[in-house]
Amino acid sequence: MSTTERNVVLHVDDVHKNYGGLHALSDIDLEIEEGKTHAIIGPNGAGKSTLLNVIVGRIPPSKGAVVFDGQVLTGKKPHEINQLGVARVFQTPEIFPELSVLQNVMVPAFAKRDGAFKVHMMRLLDSEAGIREEAEHLLADVGLHERRDTHAGALSRGDKRRMELAMCLIQHPRLLLLDEPTAGMSRHDTNTTIELLKKIKARGMTKIIIEHDMHVVFSLADRISVLAGGRVIVEGLPDEVRGNPKVQEAYLGGAH
Amino acid sequence: MGNLVSKLSLSRRDLLLLLAFGAAVLLMPLWLSPFGAAYPDLLQKFVIYAIFAVGFNLLFGLTGYLSFGHAAFLGAGSYAAVWSFKLLSMDALPALIFAVAISGIFALVIGYLSLRRSGIYFSILTLAFAQMSYNLAYSVLTPITNGETGLQLALDDPRVLDRALGPQPEGLPVPHLLGLELTGYTGFFFCALVLILAFYITVKIFSSPFGLMLRAIKSNQNRMGYMGFDTKPYALTVFVISGMFAGLAGALLAITDPLAGAERMQWTASGEVVLMTILGGVGTLVGPALGAVVIKYFENIFSAFNDQILSNAFAFVPEGLRETVVAIVGKFVGEGWHLTLGLIFVLVVVFLPGGIMEGIRRIMSLFRRAQRPAKGAPARIQPAE
Amino acid sequence: MFDAILLQFLNGLDKGGAYALIALGLTLVFGTLGVVNFAHGALFMLGAFCAVAFRQILTLETVTIDPTQLNPWGQPLEIRTPLVQGWFGDFGAVLVDWSVPVSILLAIPVMALLGIAFERGLIKHFYKRPHAEQILVTFGLAIVLQEIVKSVFGANPIPQPMPAALQGAADIGALIGLTPGVITYPLWRLVYFLFSLGIIGGVFAFLRFTTFGMVVRAGMADRETVGLLGINISRRFTFMFGLASVVAGLAGVMYTPLLPPNYHLGMDFLVLSFVVVVVGGMGSLPGAVAAGFLLGILQSFASMTEVKAIVPGIDQIIIYLVAVVILLVRPRGLLGRRGVMEA
Numbered sequence: 001m002s003t004t005e006r007n008v009v010l011h012v013d014d015v016h017k018n019y020g021g022l023h024a025l026s027d028i029d030l031e032i033e034e035g036k037t038h039a040i041i042g043p044n045g046a047g048k049s050t051l052l053n054v055i056v057g058r059i060p061p062s063k064g065a066v067v068f069d070g071q072v073l074t075g076k077k078p079h080e081i082n083q084l085g086v087a088r089v090f091q092t093p094e095i096f097p098e099l100s101v102l103q104n105v106m107v108p109a110f111a112k113r114d115g116a117f118k119v120h121m122m123r124l125l126d127s128e129a130g131i132r133e134e135a136e137h138l139l140a141d142v143g144l145h146e147r148r149d150t151h152a153g154a155l156s157r158g159d160k161r162r163m164e165l166a167m168c169l170i171q172h173p174r175l176l177l178l179d180e181p182t183a184g185m186s187r188h189d190t191n192t193t194i195e196l197l198k199k200i201k202a203r204g205m206t207k208i209i210i211e212h213d214m215h216v217v218f219s220l221a222d223r224i225s226v227l228a229g230g231r232v233i234v235e236g237l238p239d240e241v242r243g244n245p246k247v248q249e250a251y252l253g254g255a256h
Numbered sequence: 257m258g259n260l261v262s263k264l265s266l267s268r269r270d271l272l273l274l275l276a277f278g279a280a281v282l283l284m285p286l287w288l289s290p291f292g293a294a295y296p297d298l299l300q301k302f303v304i305y306a307i308f309a310v311g312f313n314l315l316f317g318l319t320g321y322l323s324f325g326h327a328a329f330l331g332a333g334s335y336a337a338v339w340s341f342k343l344l345s346m347d348a349l350p351a352l353i354f355a356v357a358i359s360g361i362f363a364l365v366i367g368y369l370s371l372r373r374s375g376i377y378f379s380i381l382t383l384a385f386a387q388m389s390y391n392l393a394y395s396v397l398t399p400i401t402n403g404e405t406g407l408q409l410a411l412d413d414p415r416v417l418d419r420a421l422g423p424q425p426e427g428l429p430v431p432h433l434l435g436l437e438l439t440g441y442t443g444f445f446f447c448a449l450v451l452i453l454a455f456y457i458t459v460k461i462f463s464s465p466f467g468l469m470l471r472a473i474k475s476n477q478n479r480m481g482y483m484g485f486d487t488k489p490y491a492l493t494v495f496v497i498s499g500m501f502a503g504l505a506g507a508l509l510a511i512t513d514p515l516a517g518a519e520r521m522q523w524t525a526s527g528e529v530v531l532m533t534i535l536g537g538v539g540t541l542v543g544p545a546l547g548a549v550v551i552k553y554f555e556n557i558f559s560a561f562n563d564q565i566l567s568n569a570f571a572f573v574p575e576g577l578r579e580t581v582v583a584i585v586g587k588f589v590g591e592g593w594h595l596t597l598g599l600i601f602v603l604v605v606v607f608l609p610g611g612i613m614e615g616i617r618r619i620m621s622l623f624r625r626a627q628r629p630a631k632g633a634p635a636r637i638q639p640a641e
Numbered sequence: 642m643f644d645a646i647l648l649q650f651l652n653g654l655d656k657g658g659a660y661a662l663i664a665l666g667l668t669l670v671f672g673t674l675g676v677v678n679f680a681h682g683a684l685f686m687l688g689a690f691c692a693v694a695f696r697q698i699l700t701l702e703t704v705t706i707d708p709t710q711l712n713p714w715g716q717p718l719e720i721r722t723p724l725v726q727g728w729f730g731d732f733g734a735v736l737v738d739w740s741v742p743v744s745i746l747l748a749i750p751v752m753a754l755l756g757i758a759f760e761r762g763l764i765k766h767f768y769k770r771p772h773a774e775q776i777l778v779t780f781g782l783a784i785v786l787q788e789i790v791k792s793v794f795g796a797n798p799i800p801q802p803m804p805a806a807l808q809g810a811a812d813i814g815a816l817i818g819l820t821p822g823v824i825t826y827p828l829w830r831l832v833y834f835l836f837s838l839g840i841i842g843g844v845f846a847f848l849r850f851t852t853f854g855m856v857v858r859a860g861m862a863d864r865e866t867v868g869l870l871g872i873n874i875s876r877r878f879t880f881m882f883g884l885a886s887v888v889a890g891l892a893g894v895m896y897t898p899l900l901p902p903n904y905h906l907g908m909d910f911l912v913l914s915f916v917v918v919v920v921g922g923m924g925s926l927p928g929a930v931a932a933g934f935l936l937g938i939l940q941s942f943a944s945m946t947e948v949k950a951i952v953p954g955i956d957q958i959i960i961y962l963v964a965v966v967i968l969l970v971r972p973r974g975l976l977g978r979r980g981v982m983e984a
Contacts, residue, residue: 056482082484094482096475099468107472110465111485124265125463171483322773372969376677376772380915381968387912388961396954523912527780534777587792595792598784605778606766 009034009206010055010175015064017050017230024050025230028064032175037197037207039217042227043251048210049091051227052177055208056088057081068175082111087173091180093160095167097153101144104152105135105166112171138166142196158185162193169200176200178209182216194219218242226250270459277542278452281306285441291553296440297512298556302549303444303451304508309532309544310451310458311501315494316530317539318467320474321371322379324526325386328366329359329499331393331521333506335400338407338516341431345417348433348446352507359503360496367495371488374477386526393518406517431511443512450508454501455545461497462541470494502529531601537613546612551597558596561589644814644823649941651813655830655899657937658837659685662892663914664921664929665844666885672861672924673881676764677772679779682911683786684886687755688748688893689902690790693799695744699724699737739804741898748894749887756886760879768878783907791904798901803829829898836895840888841930848926857881861924916964922977932975936960 012030016023025047032038040048053059055066057078066073073081082088087108096104109131139145142162147155152163161181168176181197182190190213197220201207211217217224217238224241226234228250234241241247264271280287281303288294293302312326336358340351370381393401401407409428418424431438438446461467473480473487480487510516519525528551536547566582566589573581588596608615663685670678702721710718729736736743763782767775807828814824848854857877893902900906917936921928942948944956967974 058482077486078481079484079486082482088482090482094476094479096472096479098475099471103468103472106465107468107480108483110469111480111483114465114469123464124267124460125465125468126267127265128465167483316773320771320773322776324776369965369969373972376776377919377968377972379773379776380919381965383912384916384961384964388958391957391961392954395957523908527784530777530780591796592788592792595785595788598781598788602763602778602781602785605774605781606763609774 007034008032009069010208011067012051012055013065013067015051015054015061015066017047017054017059018062023230025054025061027231029232030225030235032206032208033223034206035201035204036222037201037209037220039209039211039221039224040227041211041214041217041224046227046250047230048227049179050230052088052179052208052210056086056177082171082173085174086177087168087171087175088177089161089164089168089179089181091183093157093164095152095160095164097151099152100149101139101152101155101163102132102135102148104163105138105170106131108167109135109170135166135170138170139163141169141199142166143192158189161185162189162196165193165196173205175206175208178207178211180210180212182211182213190216264456266459267463270463273541274452274456274459277455277545281448281451282445284448285444293553293556296444298552299444300447300508300512301552301556303447304505304512305529305532305548305552306545307447307451307454307508308502308505308529309536309548310454311498311505312529313533313538313540313544314458314461314501315498316533317544318461318470318474319491319494321374321491321495322530323370323382323495323498324379324523324530325366325382325384325389326498326502326529327523327525328386328389328521329363329502330506330509330525330529331389331516331518332362333359333503334510334516334520335393335407335506336503337507337510338409338514339400341409341415341510341514342413343416345415346429346431347417348431348438348511350417351431351511352450352504355503355507355510356500359506360500362503363496363499364492367492367499371491371495383523383526386521387523390518390521390523393521401516401518403518406515408515431514438511447508447512450504451545454504455541457497459541461494466490466493531597533611534609535601535604535611537611538609540611540613543611543613550612555593555597558589558593559591561586644819645945645947646942647813648824648826649945650938651824651826651830653938653941654834654934655837655937656940657934658834659892659896659910659933660914660917660937661930661933662837662840663889663910664917664933665841665926666889667914667918668921668924668926668929669844669881669885669888671918672926673857674760674764674768674878676767676775677779678764678885679776679911680759680782680786681779681885681889682907682909682914683783684752684756684889684907685893685896685910686790686902686904686907687786688752688890689897689906690794690893691748691751691890692741692744692801692894692897693794693902695747696737696740696801699740738806741801741803741894745891745894748890752887752890753883755890756883757879759886760882764882765875765878783911787904787907794904796904798903800901801897803898807832833895833899837892840891844884844888845926853877853880913960916960918974919964920967920974922974925974925976928974928976936963939963 008031010030010032012028012032015025015028017025028051030038040051042048050059054061055073057073057076057080061074064074068081068084068086071084073084073086076084096107099107106128110128113131136145136148139148142165144155144159144163144166147159152160155163161184165178165181178197182193185193194216197207197209201220207220209217209220221238224234224236224238225232226241226244226247233250234244234246236244264274266274284299284302285294288299293299308326308330312323315326316322333355336355337351340354344350344354366382366385370378370385373381394403411428415424415429418429433446436442461470469480469485469490472485473491477487506516506520509520532547532551533544534547535551536545537543563582563586566585567578570578570581570585586592604611610617663681666684667678667681670676670681701724703724705720705722706717707720708717712718724733759782763778767778810825810827811831812821812824813826815821848858860874860877893906896902913936914933917932918929920936921930921932939959940956943959948955
């Protein structure tokens with residue numbers, strides 16, 4: 001199967017990450033197809049978050065490269081990687097606590113439009129009706145419209161994550177990375193979030209999702225990679241992964 | 257009103273604020289006279305340092321970058337203005353333009369280097385640059401700065417433009433604006449207009465997407481990077497604008513009193529603008545200007561106190577005890593004014609980090625709550641966790 | 642040429658010692674408490690004024706008038722006797738002569754108490770607040786301290802004599818076999834250099850060989866973990882602040898014969914010490930010490946007339962220049978650990 005047929009948008013090519021003698025990641029090869037949702041699962045300490053951090057440029061890999069849409073991401077700065085169309089929701093919400101919810105969602109829209117410095121930024125904020133409208137629309141999508149003038153720092157953790165999702169969506173990224181998007185959410189909130197993510201999927205956005213909650217994983221994922229001890233031990237369709245004895249072993253604490 | 261709103265491209269609320277601010281500044285000679293502060297020299301100082309503080313607040317208030325070297329730009333502005341007087345003309349306009357340009361370039365260089373780092377490193381870098389400038393101004397750069405004596409006008413200055421336009425009057429000329437001598441109240445109103453213009457620019461920045469980006473940088477710089485935002489050019493732009501405001505203030509200092517000395521660049525001067533901004537209310541529009549006026553006012557009042565005045569003030573205290581009281585209070589006024597200032601500053605940082613503006617807000621909300629006890633709990637939203 | 646270089650090298654040692662001692666305290670406070678202390682220079686200045694105060698107390702005099710003797714103007718002779726001399730006789734006179742080193746005995750408890758008071762009363766409320774607010778509050782404290790000193794001791798520098806026995810110069814050149822009299826080095830500078838080495842050695846030994854020091858070092862490496870171990874960190878914080886305060890104070894006491902102290906001495910040294918800390922590496926104790934001596938020596942070389950002839954004004958800015966270059970090229974400093982305050 002050649003890559004062009006499958007239309008792979010992100011290649012993780014033989015990535016290693018060592019901390020001193022510790023191998024956090026070894027031999028990681030991943031191919032993420034356009035428009036698909038790819039879940040990365042694995043026990044705690046398997047290297048999932050490290051992998052995500054390597055992809056967005058937060059951590060440089062010790063070896064190997066990450067290629068997005070023909071562009072090598074490795075060595076680029078976080079903002080350059082984002083400008084290529086990669087957005088990320090963090091495990092602990094990374095937001096602007098001092099700004100209002102609406103402003104939080106508007107900032108990334110400006111960032112998308114004016115990431116490099118533009119002079120027209122001196123216009124009046126109120127005259128940016130287009131961006132404001134889209135932000136309000138997205139806030140309605142994630143169910144935060146009523147709280148748009150609240151200080152973001154005062155939101156609950158679940159609300160913060162939904163707001164962060166809106167912050168990513170307003171940038172219309174081609175690839176969205178989600179680090180445990182439902183951690184700490186109630187069952188109800190989790191289901192709302194799943195519905196929301198399904199809606200996005202319908203828009204054809206590629207997603208990588210790290211998740212503990214198997215309910216979320218199997219509701220959303222088109223393909224699953226299982227990470228254990230810094231290596232991909234199994235990769236395949238959800239049904240292939242579900243019954244795989246290797247996966248069960250990894251989760252029950254056998255693998256290192 | 258609607259016409260003005262669109263012309264100045266301000267929201268209605270901002271326009272009202274600008275008008276109120278402008279009125280308050282222009283009417284200073286009236287409403288400050290009961291306080292004994294309505295004489296031109298002091299009023300000029302008020303507005304000039306207000307410009308300095310408003311500009312400093314653009315950087316510190318919006319982005320959170322704490323510069324400890326802003327006086328370097330103030331000093332550069334003063335030197336540039338005096339040189340413009342000496343070489344070109346005694347007119348204020350070339351001096352202002354020249355000063356703003358020089359301090360802008362200076363800020364561009366220092367900002368470019370300092371903004372490579374953030375947090376305390378940024379503060380230390382700016383402090384180091386300012387001390388370096390100060391030391392240079394005193395030593396090698398003496399041909400430009402005239403060292404310890406300070407840069408002054410001289411009878412035989414070239415003043416090419418002025419001399420080309422006609423014969424020069426006897427004696428040292430006075431800075432003027434298109435023939436209007438900028439002394440006394442004329443000087444004050446000129447500075448006041450410049451302050452209002454500076455305030456207008458500040459209001460614009462605060463309410464623009466640019467201002468929002470800067471506040472986002474302060475709130476979570478890391479996040480800005482992950483959303484595709486190169487924060488450096490934004491921070492550098494506001495650093496340069498802020499430096500230009502300082503240069504503007506420095507030029508006005510030179511216009512109202514045409515000499516420039518290196519002590520304007522010293523860290524104490526940088527510290528002073530930090531004090532003004534914090535005392536007034538960092539990150540607010542009006543606070544820094546208010547802080548500048550309050551500090552310059554009390555500096556003027558307190559420094560003038562001597563033991564004689566104190567003795568009279570405490571005339572009601574019985575003899576014997578009076579000397580003690582006067583001696584103690586005397587430590588805090590006159591020469592000791594900086595001690596009072598330091599104490600106030602520590603108290604403000606500890607108990608009222610938002611400065612006078614936060615104090616006003618707190619009092620207002622107390623007031624409102626007292627008026628509407630039926631409404632119950634305040635409308636603040638508590639975090640769910 | 643070699644003579645000249647050696648001489649400048651020696652000249653840099655005492656100043657370097659002062660930088661190293663101040664930077665050591667700054668680093669201790671920053672490394673353990675996480676606080677950027679803009680008042681640290683003021684502690685150095687307070688130490689210097691401990692020496693001034695001590696001498697002023699020692700030289701309080703009684704004045705007796707002896708009507709049997711006349712002074713050259715024909716009036717009765719006033720005999721001024723320092724109180725201590727009255728009480729202790731010749732020992733009192735020795736005490737006055739040695740006032741600077743002896744005032745260490747006064748400075749240690751005073752500086753320790755002041756340090757503890759500042760930490761308990763003010764600094765501890767700022768551990769969790771942003772660095773900018775820490776800078777601001779310690780900056781305010783520095784202003785208050787220097788203004789208090791100004792109002793008590795006046796604005797002029799107050800020279801402090803060194804003990805008569807140490808006023809000469811050591812002929813270092815002759816010691817290492819050069820022509821005698823070419824390289825002479827004032828004895829007090831030598832004393833200051835050795836003194837600073839002693840204090841530095843003491844602090845390092847304390848951190849190295851005591852359990853308390855071990856915890857402190859662990860805390861500097863990883864604050865969170867130490868906090869999690871359930872060790873009562875807050876009392877250690879207070880102690881460390883007190884220690885840093887004593888170190889800065891002693892550096893100040895012994896520096897008084899070299900530079901008459903005035904109230905803004907602290908700020909002058911603070912800016913330089915920050916630069917030293919930055920160059921050495923934020924949070925690195927050996928870095929602070931090495932950079933202190935290095936910059937002291939560099940500054941001494943930069944003030945050579947030969948160097949100034951090539952680059953005018955270099956002596957004024959060399960230290961800042963080095964700091965700027967280091968921050969831009971190697972932000973963690975010479976000996977700083979990777980990732981510590983590199984941003």
